[in-house]
Amino acid sequence: MRTAATLGVEEEYVLLDQDTGLPVPRAARVQAAARYEPVLRRGEVDNELLQALVEVATPVCTGLDEVTGHLARLRQALAAPAQEAGCRLAATGAAPLSAAAEVPVTRERRYREMQEDAGQLVDEQLIAGMHVHVAVPDRAAGAAALGRLRPWLPVLIALAANSPYWQGGDTGYASWRTVVFGRWPVSGPPPFTADAAGYDRHVRALLATGVIPDRHQLYWHARLSEEYPTLEVRAADVQLDLDTAVTLAGLARALVVTGLRQARRGVRPLDPPPGVLGAASWHAARHGLGGTLVDPGGAHPSPRRTPWARCSTT
Numbered sequence: 001m002r003t004a005a006t007l008g009v010e011e012e013y014v015l016l017d018q019d020t021g022l023p024v025p026r027a028a029r030v031q032a033a034a035r036y037e038p039v040l041r042r043g044e045v046d047n048e049l050l051q052a053l054v055e056v057a058t059p060v061c062t063g064l065d066e067v068t069g070h071l072a073r074l075r076q077a078l079a080a081p082a083q084e085a086g087c088r089l090a091a092t093g094a095a096p097l098s099a100a101a102e103v104p105v106t107r108e109r110r111y112r113e114m115q116e117d118a119g120q121l122v123d124e125q126l127i128a129g130m131h132v133h134v135a136v137p138d139r140a141a142g143a144a145a146l147g148r149l150r151p152w153l154p155v156l157i158a159l160a161a162n163s164p165y166w167q168g169g170d171t172g173y174a175s176w177r178t179v180v181f182g183r184w185p186v187s188g189p190p191p192f193t194a195d196a197a198g199y200d201r202h203v204r205a206l207l208a209t210g211v212i213p214d215r216h217q218l219y220w221h222a223r224l225s226e227e228y229p230t231l232e233v234r235a236a237d238v239q240l241d242l243d244t245a246v247t248l249a250g251l252a253r254a255l256v257v258t259g260l261r262q263a264r265r266g267v268r269p270l271d272p273p274p275g276v277l278g279a280a281s282w283h284a285a286r287h288g289l290g291g292t293l294v295d296p297g298g299a300h301p302s303p304r305r306t307p308w309a310r311c312s313t314t
Contacts, residue, residue: 004062004063004253004257005134005135005136005253005256005257005260006060006061006062006134006135007060007061007067007132007133007134007135007249007252007253008057008058008059008060008061008132008133008228008230009057009058009061009067009070009071009130009131009132009133009245009249010055010056010057010058010130010131010132010133011055011056011071011074011075011091011128011130011238011245012048012053012054012055012127012128012129012130012238013053013054013055013056013078013089013090013091013128013238014052014053014090014092014094014095014126014128015027015030015052015053015054015082015085015087015088015089015090016087016088016090016095016097017086017087017088018083018086018087018088019086020097020100021096021097022097022098022099022100023052023095023097023098023099023103023126024052024086024087024099024103025050025051025052025103025104026051026052026082026085026086026087027047027048027050027051027052027053027054027106028047028051029081029084029085030045030054030078030081030082030084030085030087031045031046031047031054031081032081033080033081033084033085034077034078034081037077037078037080037081039073039077040074040077040078041059043057044056044057044058044059044074045074045078047106047108048106049105049106049111049114049122049125050103050104050105050106050122050125050126051103051104051105051106052095052099052103052126053126053128054078054089056071056074056075056078058070058071058074060135064246064249064250067246067249067250068242068246071242071245071246072242075089075091075242090128091128091162091238091239091240091241091245092128092162092163092165092237092238092240093127093128093129093161093162093163093175093176093177093237093238094126094127094128094163094165094166094176094177094180094237095126095127095166096165096166096168097165097167097168098167098168099126102123103123103126105122110216113213114217117213118184121183121184124180125180125181127163127176127177127180127181128177128237128238129177129181129234129236129237129238130160130236130237130238130239130245130248130249131232131233131234131236132232132233132236132248132249132252132253133225133228133230133231133232134230134231134232134233134252134253134256134257135229135230136229136230136231136256136260137229137260138229139196139224139229140195140196141260141263142196142224142229142230142231143193143195143196143198143199143224144195144259144260144263145231145256145259145260145263146190146193146199146222146223146224146231146259147192147193147194147259147263147269147271148258148259148262148263148267148269148270149222149231149233149255149256149258149259150189150190150192150221150222150277151269151270151271151272151277151296151297152255152296153189153190153221153222153233153235153277153281154189154277154280154281154283154284154293154294154296155284155293155296156221156233156235156236156248156251156252156255157175157178157221157235157236157281157284157285158174158175158284158285158287158288158289158293159236159248159251159289160175160235160236160237160239160248161173161174161175161178161237161284161285161288161289162175162177162237162238162239162240163175163176163177163178163237164176172286173285173286174284174285174286174287174288174289174290175237175284175285175288176285177237178235178237178281178282178284178285179282179285181219182281182282184217184219185211185212185217186206186211186212186217186218186219186220187219187220188220188221188277188278188281189220189221189277189278189281190220190221190222190223191220192269192271196224199224203215203218206218219234220234221233221234221235221281222234222235231256233252233255233256236248236252270296270297272296276294277296279294280293280294280296
């Protein structure tokens with residue numbers, strides 16, 4: 001019997017003023033105070049693009065019980081430094097209110113260059129996601145699994161939708177974060193590539209355009225990690241409650257494991273016509289679980305409760 005694939009989870013949080021609920025640029029203060037939290041380890045808390053965001057990362061976990069323990073520890077331990085800085089740690093996919101003033105970018109060269117390049121788009125990145133890294137045997141296996149899980153990413157978006165509010169109003173979308181993040185030049189559903197060589201050719205072609213400076217700006221809903229031997233699933237909003245976050249992490253792992261198994265067995269991947277996955281992702285972001293979803297097998301509307309996929313959790 002094969003052992004379960006290891007995984008790690010990253011969560012981003014918005015820092016909201018504890019009195020007004022407005023996003024506040026206090027990430028540096030929160031991180032400084034977090035150094036004195038005995039249960040936080042080096043490298044587990046990091047900054048993000050804007051100074052009103054922080055990110056945490058679990059260690060490599062062998063099971064979902066470990067994911068639960070680490071996320072609970074990280075959330076609880078970071079809440080105190082946030083309170084000390086006069087703000088709250090908000091596990092929401094998008095800041096519900098507009099900032100009183102423009103939130104500055106984090107003081108790193110890469111982030112400053114992104115602001116110079118993208119302007120207003122950077123200013124509006126007050127969004128927070130959950131990224132699940134699932135271990136793969138090698139890059140070839142990861143690319144094969146990516147090609148097989150990509151049609152299911154819109155379903156994951158719908159399940160994880162947690163950002164209906166923006167600038168003080170109801171957007172009418174279940175996941176406004178998905179819409180905001182989709183404005184980047186390389187974003188949304190990943191392209192279909194048959195193998196790792198095809199994936200890397202596609203990436204090299206994108207880099208050759210000069211539109212994006214590096215592989216870190218491949219903002220697809222899932223991608224091969226450039227730092228770790230993992231497939232990174234990035235489709236989910238950060239979750240308000242811990243149990244839902246862990247459940248979604250388990251589903252992401254199951255999709256990767258199922259894709260790996262299908263590749264070993266030679267199962268032909270689904271490759272919907274161009275534009276279908278983009279439309280399905282938008283539909284999932286708009287309605288979440290409140291309406292139909294797009295069946296990735298037949299590219300037609302389907303009731304959200306249809307038991308389409310049998311994904312392995314082992």
